Amino acid sequence: MNTGVQNNNSATNSNTKLTLEGTGVVAGLAYAPVAWVRRPEPPSLTGLELPAAEVDDAIEAFRTAADGVVEGLEARAEKAEGDAAEVLKMTAGLARDKAWRKAVVRHIKNGVRPVNAVAKATEEFVALFMKVGGLMAERVTDLRDIRDRVAARLEGRPEPGLPSPTEPVILLADDLAPVDTAGLDPKIFVALATELGGPTSHTAIIARQLGIPCVVAVGKMGALAEGDLVLVDGSEGTIRRGVDADDAREAVASDLERREKINAWTGPAVTRDGHxxxxxxxxxxxxxxxxxxxxxxxxxxxxxxxxxxxxxxxxxxxxxxxxxxxxxxxxxxxxxxxxxxxxxxxxxxxxxxxxxxxxxxxxxxxxxxxxxxxxxxxxxxxxxxxxxxxxxxxxxxxxxxxxxxxxxxxxxxxxxxxxxxxxxxxxxxxxxxxxxxxxxxxxxxxxxxxxxxxxxxxxxxxxxxxxxxxxxxxxxxxxxxxxxxxxxxxxxxxxxxxxxxxxxxxxxxxxxxxxxxxxxxxxxxxxxxxxxxxxxxxxxxxxxxxxxxxxxxxxxxxxxxxxxxxxxxx
Missing domain, CATH: 3.20.20.60 (Phosphoenolpyruvate-binding domains)
Structure with a gap:
């Protein structure tokens, strides 16, 4: 059972011992500083009224921004491998969705500025998906990711995405958009952990494809700060802060030997007694x-x-x-x-x-x-x-x-x-x-x-x-x-x-x-x-x-x- 924090002292420095528990979905150990994925503030649902003379231009601006997001995702899908390619194409489909686009245009025609219209239409679909539940509820993360990307283009900003560290880090997020997990470099992002998600989430599936340790459904992960050194154990489903650095590096080195043995395996698959x-x-x-x-x-x-x-x-x-x-x-x-x-x-x-x-x-x-x-x-x-x-x-x-x-x-x-x-x-x-x-x-x-x-x-x-x-x-x-x-x-x-x-x-x-x-x-x-x-x-x-x-x-x-x-x- 996920019990969240096992030992949470009041001090907040990175040496304070802390163990968080979640669900381990990809085995392996990683020891590195924390890097958080920080999503932009969602666009406001309200704003200044759009003058009638600007409606047509606003609709065209929205369509251009949405088309740009689709083209960007599809271009990335062409370069991606395995499940990542499927995830990117499915997310592009949301930005192309006629019903969502029609809802945005309706709001613009009612005098709502494009960015606010995108936010209003998205939240309408979020409410619908959450009501339906099941697999549709997971698309909420995708929808809001599309919202943020379209809003960024409308405002002339770069689309949101992963941080750009130059050294290995452990990536943390409340939830990772499938688009982000599809673009991970396993040499830089050596482990993943999210507060949300489950064993079959897109994050888990792509982490498994990349072969990097991954823990999902981690309680109270906000206790970890940017730059905290942590040890992630994808088998136990734990994140530990305040561990002895030498012990952590020794454990990671031992796990690296395990991975090298895996990489050396050539098949076919037989048990030790030949089955x-x-x-x-x-x-x-x-x-x-x-x-x-x-x-x-x-x-x-x-x-x-x-x-x-x-x-x-x-x-x-x-x-x-x-x-x-x-x-x-x-x-x-x-x-x-x-x-x-x-x-x-x-x-x-x-x-x-x-x-x-x-x-x-x-x-x-x-x-x-x-x-x-x-x-x-x-x-x-x-x-x-x-x-x-x-x-x-x-x-x-x-x-x-x-x-x-x-x-x-x-x-x-x-x-x-x-x-x-x-x-x-x-x-x-x-x-x-x-x-x-x-x-x-x-x-x-x-x-x-x-x-x-x-x-x-x-x-x-x-x-x-x-x-x-x-x-x-x-x-x-x-x-x-x-x-x-x-x-x-x-x-x-x-x-x-x-x-x-x-x-x-x-x-x-x-x-x-x-x-x-x-x-x-x-x-x-x-x-x-x-x-x-x-x-x-x-x-x-x-x-x-x-x-x-x-x-x-x-x-x-x-x-x-x-x-x-x-x-x-x-």
Missing amino acids: HVQLLANVQDAAAAQRASESNAEGVGLFRTELCFLGTKEEPSVESQAMSYRGVFEAFNGKKVVVRTLDSGSDKPVPFATLADEPNPSLGVRGIRTQRINNGLLGNQLDAIKMSLDGLDSEAWVMCPMISTLPEAREVAKAIRNRGLKAGIMVEVPSTALLIDQFLDEIDFVSIGTNDLTQYVMAADRLSANLAEFTTPWQPAVLNLMARVAEAGERKGKPVGVCGEAAADPLLACVLVGMGMTSLSMAAGAISAVGAALSEVTLEQCKAAARAVINAFDDEQAQKTARAILGTIS
């Missing part, structure tokens, strides 16, 4: 697949196809989709590629497949349920996948997200097999995990999406800092359901993989292997750490840890139990 586990990469486009092919990934365990659809007004043609998909199959020609069909809805709306203004998008029309709006969407996508394989030897597996009933599974399996492809589903909804034996009779394989499964099992928004302790996959209820799925897969002789963020945790990865998972998929940058960890343990150790954790009292006991059985692993 092989497929380690696969999560990718979202051809560029990411090409980079992943240069890692130790044996294939792709999650090809997110959303980027082909985001930002488009109409459904892309079959030929256009095929061109987008082909690069991924070419990068892993002759190897396994698991394609997830369009997972739109919730925080990834597309105009031709999702409903506007849903009361609760996380529990609404998303994933396979978009077929209810656009009945031809799945068939067209499957045709495109089949077309993109022409002349290649890639092994195409196709899985559909948000499957919750047996009729859905039977229907999608038939459609996938009709194209000569291997048919699978995501296990994200508790009903699927509970009836897994029947589902496995209908399909060829399953892959567990631990992010959504945990959210739905624990009835907790996976991006809420206040609920971070509930949204960790170490919760015994989640572990029990995952074990149930793996055991069913072994009985039925069908592959069971994991493609959620849980697979990137080296300790939990060993537990998952002990449950019987046949593959683990993660950001390419996390593969070496997981592979190195598996090389240090036996399959029987993994099985013992798996048996033990499902009987744990809580998530903390589950982790401690696993570590006691598996030892200190990479």
Whole structure:
């Protein structure tokens, strides 16, 4: 449980001992001065009235500023890698959003100056997103980041962003805009910590991709001042001030040896006694697949196809989709590629497949349920996948997200097999995990999406800092359901993989292997750490840890139990 400050003396100098606790999401140690991300003061909601004669020019100024923000984000997305590119493109989509722009223009026409109009329209959408909750609530940070960037352009100021230190620092923030985390230099920003966020927030995902220690949901972090020397432990989820400098540097040096051992790992992934586990990469486009092919990934365990659809007004043609998909199959020609069909809805709306203004998008029309709006969407996508394989030897597996009933599974399996492809589903909804034996009779394989499964099992928004302790996959209820799925897969002789963020945790990865998972998929940058960890343990150790954790009292006991059985692993 996140208890915030353990020992907070009244003195404020950097030598005063202080320990803050949060949720560790990327293991590792870092010792450096604190650098805070300071967001600008939000623009005022009120101001002088705009003269009618200036309305047209004001509207044009706003559109120019918003277009400039979009162009800047998209240019950065072209240079970014992996999840960072997807984050930047999604954020650019907010600045392009017609409804938000229309609201700003409405205020300007009512006599509100552009900067104030941007602030008013943004807060209207913030209120809407917070009311909806779930994944939409996380977009509040993105919305306000867009507001600040557009306001800066309107006022002739540089857009807000990260500080520009020349020496290594530990970056702290109440919350980091996805745009900021996407641009981090891991040689300068050697660790991250935020007061908000959860284990599956954008900050956590990109920190994991970069391989830098990260702690989220840290209580009372404002007690740390700019320049304070702190030791961050991404495994324990702690930030310590006032530690002995020599002890801290010795601990960091030891952790550096651990990281060097990870970097030296070359695969394939086998336990100490020779049990092989497929380690696969999560990718979202051809560029990411090409980079992943240069890692130790044996294939792709999650090809997110959303980027082909985001930002488009109409459904892309079959030929256009095929061109987008082909690069991924070419990068892993002759190897396994698991394609997830369009997972739109919730925080990834597309105009031709999702409903506007849903009361609760996380529990609404998303994933396979978009077929209810656009009945031809799945068939067209499957045709495109089949077309993109022409002349290649890639092994195409196709899985559909948000499957919750047996009729859905039977229907999608038939459609996938009709194209000569291997048919699978995501296990994200508790009903699927509970009836897994029947589902496995209908399909060829399953892959567990631990992010959504945990959210739905624990009835907790996976991006809420206040609920971070509930949204960790170490919760015994989640572990029990995952074990149930793996055991069913072994009985039925069908592959069971994991493609959620849980697979990137080296300790939990060993537990998952002990449950019987046949593959683990993660950001390419996390593969070496997981592979190195598996090389240090036996399959029987993994099985013992798996048996033990499902009987744990809580998530903390589950982790401690696993570590006691598996030892200190990479």
